[in-house]
Amino acid sequence: MRHVRSIWNGAISFGLVSIPIKLVNATENHAISFRQIHTEDGGRIRYRKVCELEDREVTSAEIGKGYEDADGTIIPITDEDLAHLPLPTAKTIEIVAFVPADRIDPLQMDAAYYLQAGGAPAAKPYTLLREALKRSHKVAIAKYALRGRERLGMLRVVGDAIAMHGLLWPDEVRAPEGVAPDTDVTVRDKELDLADALMDTLGEVDLESLHDEYREAVEEVVAAKAAGETPPESPAPSSSGKVLDLMAALENSVRAAKQSRGEPDEKAEAEVRHLPPRKQTPKQQTDTKKSTATTKKSTAKKSTTARPTAKKTTASKTATAKKTTAKSTTAKKSQPKKATPRKRTA
Numbered sequence: 001m002r003h004v005r006s007i008w009n010g011a012i013s014f015g016l017v018s019i020p021i022k023l024v025n026a027t028e029n030h031a032i033s034f035r036q037i038h039t040e041d042g043g044r045i046r047y048r049k050v051c052e053l054e055d056r057e058v059t060s061a062e063i064g065k066g067y068e069d070a071d072g073t074i075i076p077i078t079d080e081d082l083a084h085l086p087l088p089t090a091k092t093i094e095i096v097a098f099v100p101a102d103r104i105d106p107l108q109m110d111a112a113y114y115l116q117a118g119g120a121p122a123a124k125p126y127t128l129l130r131e132a133l134k135r136s137h138k139v140a141i142a143k144y145a146l147r148g149r150e151r152l153g154m155l156r157v158v159g160d161a162i163a164m165h166g167l168l169w170p171d172e173v174r175a176p177e178g179v180a181p182d183t184d185v186t187v188r189d190k191e192l193d194l195a196d197a198l199m200d201t202l203g204e205v206d207l208e209s210l211h212d213e214y215r216e217a218v219e220e221v222v223a224a225k226a227a228g229e230t231p232p233e234s235p236a237p238s239s240s241g242k243v244l245d246l247m248a249a250l251e252n253s254v255r256a257a258k259q260s261r262g263e264p265d266e267k268a269e270a271e272v273r274h275l276p277p278r279k280q281t282p283k284q285q286t287d288t289k290k291s292t293a294t295t296k297k298s299t300a301k302k303s304t305t306a307r308p309t310a311k312k313t314t315a316s317k318t319a320t321a322k323k324t325t326a327k328s329t330t331a332k333k334s335q336p337k338k339a340t341p342r343k344r345t346a
Contacts, residue, residue, distance in 0.1 A: 004024045007024065007113075010091040013094045014095050018125070021117060025112075030215060065078070087145060095140045099139060100139075101137075101156065105173065114158075114162075116161075130161075134157050144164075151166055152166070153166055197254050
């Protein structure tokens, strides 16, 4: 682990075993911080620490701690006063119990720290405690004092190190009163089946792949404004409304989850969707008009060319018919007439 400045030095008290340790932060904050400015001219807004009695700004070296009594009286408290508190946890992480990890409510978890072994003499007892926690499958509950108050902590093994989670005291966790719906709701088995299907479809996620998209978006805005460019616009928000049909919403959710994972959806494949006509660009509209005009001209030429041909064909048929009629008439005329026998007289 790279060098990280310790925020507290002390020891772990494990029965009669004392383990010198250094407390270092296990997490770091990557949030983007902003400064307060005067909107009219962009000037920085700063806070100055001023003594009320002398009405002057004081330095950090002149500032100490004080407790305000109920009547407004300030009682000075020095670092020496806090260092000599009549508590065993003033400089010690005192283990008081070992319990199964599932006994700890996640609501109690606060800040996380690593406990770093304080030198070579701490290596053996540090390793002993770590291996004991591993084999017992338990976590250690401890008390310690930090930043002017006694706190509760949970020690557990992370890799080859011992980590400590600050815990809230049980009376600091509020009960969930008035949070759950106060109306009677019946959930059908089909709805539960669809909810299970949605959970299975979404599956698990690699937590390492998750990242802070909000911070990245803010960084893009800052970079654009620093370069004198227009910041990127936010996408249109998704339409939100009341869920009127829970079954339909679950089915659509399952279908969407399958599509996002590249899984085929039989119902979706069977549906025939009529897509709206695509909008054409000005160039495409011009090309379409030209194509239509060319088609019309070509059709007109074909029609004009076909008309004389039709007339010729009709005239030819008429002439042929007349010739045929004439031949028939001539044939009739050329046939010899039968002689009519004369009547004899007596």
